[in-house]
Amino acid sequence: MKLLLVLDDPRRAQSFVDYLADMGLKCELTLDDDNNVSIWLVNEVRYQQAQQEVKRFIAEPLHPRYQDASWRQGDTHAHFSTDANRPGLARDLLRQTGPVNMLVLLACVAIYGLSQLGLPMFGLLAFPSDWSQLLGAEFWRAFTPALLHFSLMHLVFNLFWWWYLGGMVERRLGHGKLLLLLLVAGVLPNLMQFWASGPRFGGLSGVVYALLAYVWLSGRLNPARGIGLPDGMAVFMVVWLVLGFAGVLGPVANLAHLGGGLIGLLQAWFDRGRRAY
Template sequence: MKQLLVVEDARLAQSLADYLASRGIPCELTESELGISVWLVDDSRTTEAEQEVKRFIKEPHHPRYAEAAWSSERPQTRVDYSAGQHQLLAELLLQAGPVTLLVALACVAVFLLSYIGLPMFALLGFHTSVEQLTSWQIWRFLTPTLLHFSVLHLVFNLMWWWYLGGRIERRLGSGKLLVLFLVTGCVPNLLQAVLVGPDFGGLSGVAYGLLAYLWILPRRQGWAEQPVSNGLLGFMLIWLVLGFFHLFGPSMANMAHLGGLAIGLLQGWLDSRKPLPRH
């Protein structure tokens, strides 16, 4: 048998297998730590199967695959596309590893503690002067990422953190996500504080770093799936540029966003030059 593709989403893998079967190309699915592997049973159909896989990678959510899954004559392997609607919490947890969850919980805890009146900004905010940069309170280089100033601010950043961080952690491991969190947190925070001032907070600088990392690394390493499309990156770049015009208020940490983007691109390019561990 020949391995055609590894897909993180089991439902998408099953829909591809059903579609290939409908075209007379039998496949089998196996599960591993990397995801769901689609195996070609008949090697004589390799060329046709690989062409279909290329089309699937470009548009994995095309109706042709869902229709094939539902019309499959093998109900025991048919994908239940409504399962996620009944297991939302389980899906959220499955898409995130321990680092993703711990950082998200820390952000929520800090927000709630601040909401009830505790001085979290004073405890976790960036150093208020250049002289303090050499003090022993080194956590202040990173902890502004845990500070959020409204429910919308918190939810928006956690959505990006869950989507981007979860995919990195599942594909490359908790250690890689932790390193990226530290680098895309500390360096952009320092940039924002030195060039603008210490009054800022949020995970958005980290989010831009992970966004850039997940855009460049999969393309350079030839991943089958592209977690960040060109359109999504373009939208976030427009959002970044508009922030410099203060269209969303004067308090956006624009330099942290720009710094995170640059760090993510650089780290992704460096990592793409060497084989990464698969988890």
């Protein structure tokens, strides 16, 4: 047997397996302690065909074709849970995250809250006004601008994508991978943005761009790792970037976004042959 894909939703995994069964691609499921489902192809000769279907599934996981296959296969009770068995919203949200993901999320919320109370968080955490200050005791300020947000909308938008994408990476690939992406995509784009516009910038969007690019390209290059995004998200990422450089979105950290996206693409390319955590 050969591993095709790992998902954290047993019902969706079963629907995909039912769809493959309709095509004559027999698969088996295994469930680990974290409720992650591994999908294994029994007939390895048809692996390339199955891989094409995996890419199609990752691009459109909610397409009706998969649920229709479940109904045709029968035993639909295996694919749906009752309201009584469904976890609460708070528990479900926590299940989608990890310690690195949650720590950064809480730090951003706390810093924004303290700044709204009048504390000088920008002065403490912003990029220094001179490169030389990073070579001394304040080296950490190369990263901390990523934790600063200047409006509630700015905070909510970035933290949603951080929670969603960062949680996906941490659950499937481990704490170390998310921490690596966070630090590299936090520091290098900040250096680029400072070079372009000076020290008055902030936000987690450079890291978010890195995660978007990383998750999307990883899903294309290695679907078995269990992460991926529809191609439409990649289009959204590029369009948003172009609008930013065109000045349509107002003052935004365009080079931080560009740098983050490039870092995500490069890291996904380097990781293309690796398996999930």
